[in-house]
Amino acid sequence: MPSFIPPEKDSNPFSRPQTPVEKHKVAFVGIGAMGYFMARNLASSQGIGNHPLLVWNRSPAKAEALLEELGSTKIRVAASLAEVATESDIIITNLANDAVVTSVYEEMISHLVNHASSKSKLFVETSTIYPALAGQLEEMLDPISYATLITAPVFGAPVAADKAQLVIVTSGDHRSKTEIAHLLVPAVGRKIVDLGGNLEKAPTLKLIGNSIILGFNASMAQSLTLAEKASIGAESALDLVKELFPTPIIMNYADKMTHDKFDGSKGFSIDGGIKDAQHIRQLTSAHGSPMPIIDIVHQQMITAKALHNANKQANVPTHDVLDMTAIIAASRIAAGLDAFDSKKHGTSQVVRPSTSFTE
Incomplete structure (x- = not known):
């Protein structure tokens, strides 16, 4: 586990809400070289409260390894992307390439279209993608009125992810970014750089x-x-x-x-x-x-x-x-x-x- 390193001054441009925020049910999709450490540090933080982090990976072995490391009070392995889409309020994705990102979102969106939720869904896309894909993902989410997307790609090698020293670049809906800012810093990264409302800016x-x-x-x-x-x-x-x-x-x-x-x-x-x-x-x-x-x-x-x-x-x-x-x-x-x-x-x-x- 990483040793705690205090976040630097002005590491988070979003003010912490003055009123207590309800703890969200959070899911993490993509337990790869970066995602493993990001998910582990998030699950170990206080930001998600008493809810275990729901994780999913195309190869179940990596998700199971994370469960073995942290235990069932911190990690729950999802059986499918449909389960992720249904049970989570915030869904963080960290995936290998644009084709995989598109496939994962299509599967989750298809399920949500047919199984409407009474709660809002916030998708946080942290993968390295071509900027135009962000706009395409937003269009794919259009039929789901209660779903919002923000882009939040990360800078740093796996060793930085291990130590929660990533730099996170965000763009998209301001209120949604405010919701996740204090969830991700300092649990996952050391700093957020915000680029405004255009979803394509952060991937660029x-x-x-x-x-x-x-x-x-x-x-x-x-x-x-x-x-x-x-x-x-x-x-x-x-x-x-x-x-x-x-x-x-x-x-x-x-x-x-x-x-x-x-x-x-x-x-x-x-x-x-x-x-x-x-x-x-x-x-x-x-x-x-x-x-x-x-x-x-x-x-x-x-x-x-x-x-x-x-x-x-x-x-x-x-x-x-x-x-x-x-x-x-x-x-x-x-x-x-x-x-x-x-x-x-x-x-x-x-x-x-x-x-x-x-x-």
């Missing part, structure tokens, strides 16, 4: 933020590869990164690349990275704002995935899911190095500095 900022992360990783991959080829060594370059950019997210990505930590089940999968790059490219085209670095990132991640698939077919031991930081495989191959095993690069000429880096 999420993609812009991910473009920065993806661009950084492409640049880092090339720099670490050059350090290997120049007989400096990736470890020395990593030391420099730690000196110049001592922030957890940057150091984490650089460390993964340097030490071949390419297990995508514990981080940001390369499939997710490819999906985000496709969304960003579509967004830049729609707004006439070129971003060539993302074209390169997209190509390099596809290359890394192809190399990974080739290893699988050749029965070379590898991870089931590849991490996004394996983008470095493309740079390594282009430089004549092994794609995934830096131990094969050779270290005989590598020189590590004996002093710290200073300006």
Whole structure:
């Protein structure tokens, strides 16, 4: 369980209601690499009162693992999405891609259309989606007069989700955002950034933020590869990164690349990275704002995935899911190095500095 870290000043732009708010029945859909920690921290918080968090996942094993960790007083596993839609007042979704998001919402909406509820329903979409999908989801919910949607994508790797240090970006109905603001901070995240009433704004900022992360990783991959080829060594370059950019997210990505930590089940999968790059490219085209670095990132991640698939077919031991930081495989191959095993690069000429880096 995460240790409590006090939220920063002005971490929540929504004032806490002066009158007590009824505790809602909350559901969490999508118990993946991020969703597991988000759901766990939410279930352990005081925000949902005495109601156990209702969870659902396409693969029941992950939901059952959460139940085993927290117990039946904190977690209840839903048998179906129909049960989630019927029994919950607030439904938080954190899913892999747009197709899965659409499918899950279609199933819940279909049930609600045929089984009207006397209570309002608030859907909180935290996945990384193409902005136009938010408008499509709102249209899908139109027949259900008592249902409202807000978008609330999150920034942070699974390690940040584990520690409840996510940054949550919201857009949509103000009253609905107020309802969930103090449910999510500090239980799930450390800060909310609100972008107003347009549902598409939060998913747009999420993609812009991910473009920065993806661009950084492409640049880092090339720099670490050059350090290997120049007989400096990736470890020395990593030391420099730690000196110049001592922030957890940057150091984490650089460390993964340097030490071949390419297990995508514990981080940001390369499939997710490819999906985000496709969304960003579509967004830049729609707004006439070129971003060539993302074209390169997209190509390099596809290359890394192809190399990974080739290893699988050749029965070379590898991870089931590849991490996004394996983008470095493309740079390594282009430089004549092994794609995934830096131990094969050779270290005989590598020189590590004996002093710290200073300006």
